[in-house]
Amino acid sequence: NEGKLWGGRFAGGPSPELEALSRSTHFDWRLALYDIAGSHAHARALATAGYLTAEDEAEIHRGLDVLARRWSEGALHPAASDEDVHGALERLLLEEVGPEVGGRLRAGRSRNDQIATLFRSFLLDHSGVVQGLLLDLVDAIAAQARAHLDVIMPGRTHLQHAQPVLLSHHLLAHAWPLLRDVQRLEDWRRRTSAESPYGGGALAGNSLGLDPELVATELGFAGPAVNSIDGTASRDFVSELAFVCAQVGVDVSRLAEELILWSTREFDFVELHDSWSTGSSIMPQKKNPDIAELARGKAGRLVGNLTGVLTTLKALPLAYNRDLQEDKEPVFDSVDTLEVLLPAMTGMVATLRFNTARMAELAPQGFSLATDVAEWLVREGVPFRVAHEVAGACVRRCEELGVELADLTDDQLADIAPHLTPAVHDVLTVEGSVASRDGRGGTAPDRVREQLHLLQSTAAAL
C-alpha cells in the first residue's frame, strides 16, 4: 500500500478492479487548488496548536505553493494509483518536502471534512461566475426591451391570440425569472458560506485542540460547522445549487422555445444573426436556431443532474458514506453547462432582429380586442356577465362576416346590442388597448418603462 492514505491494517494492496471503481481523480482534480488552500489553513492551525514547528510549517507552505504553481501550469498530475485529489496531493507533497515533515499535515483532519469544505468553496466560486453570466443575459434582454418600447405584438395564452401587449413587456417577463435565479444564488451563497466543515474530522470532531475558527475564516467562511456530523455528511448545498441551475435551464428553455417558434416562417417575428445561428449540411437555404435548441435540450440535462444528486442523497444514513463521491460530477456538469450555455444565449438575444411590422400586423388579429369591448361596456355601466356575452356576440358576427372587430360598422354594432355606441371604436385599436392597461404590472407603455427601470436597478444592486 505504498503511497496510499491507508494501509496499516491491510495485508495486501487493493485489486485493480477496486482501484478503477474507486478512483475519482478524473473529476476531482479540478478541486486541487481548493484542497491546497485548505492545507495551508490546516498547517497554520496545527502550528498554532503546537504540532508543527515554525520551520516545518514554513516548509509545508513552501511545498504547497510549489504544487499550486505546478497545477496552475498544468504540470501537476495525479498517478493512476492515486485514489482521489486528497491522496494525490498528499503523495506529491511528501515528494516535495519529505515524509517526515509532510507526514504531519494529516493530523486532525479527514478527507471527509476536507471534501465537504473544498467542494463548498469550489461551488461558491462557480456560482459567482454563473451569476455574472445570468446578469449579462438579463442585460441583453433589457436592452432589447428598451429598444422596442413602441412595438405591439399579439400576447398569447394557450398559444392562441389573447390580448395585445408590448414586445418589451413580453421580453421583460423572461428577464424577471432570471433575476430571481440570481437572487436564489445569492441566498444559497449566504447559507453555504456560513459554515466550514473543516475540523470536523471523519465525523466526530478533532481531539487535538485545533482552532476550526482559524481555518474557517482563512477559507472565507463565516465560521466552523456547528455540528461535525452535519458538516461532513450533509449535501443539501449541492442539491440546492443543482436545483437553481436546473431552474435557470428551465427558465432559459422557455425563452429559447419562443425564439425557435418566432424564427419559423409561419411566425416570422424574429431573425437570428448569422453568427448566432447555424446552417444545414444538405439544405443550402437553412438557418437554424441551434443555440435555442441546445438551450432547450440542456434544460433536460440540468434537471437530470438535480434528480441524480437527490437520488444519491435519499435515505443515505449519517455520517459520511462513499456514495457521496457521486455528488460531484452532476453539479460540476450543471455549472459547466451554464458557463457555456449562458454566453451563447446572451449573444443570440443581443443580436436578434425583430420583425416589428409583422408583430404589429398580427396584434389585432384573432379578435384580440374582445376583452377591450367587454371592459369598455363595463365602464359604461353594463354588468360584466352581459358585457362578456355582447363581446362574444361581436366575435361571432365577425367570424360570419370574415372581418376583425375593428371592421364592424356602427350599424352592425348597434344591431348586436344597443349599448354598443360608435364610441366603442376608441378601444378597438391595439394602441388604445395597450395604453388602457395601466395598472401596476400592466402593459401600458408608461408602466413598462417603469418596469424596465425597476429591473435595471434591481439587477444593478445584485
Ligand code: ARG
Ligand atoms: N473522494 C471522496 C469523495 O469525493 C472523499 C474521500 C472520502 N473517502 C473515504 N473513504 N472516507 O467523497
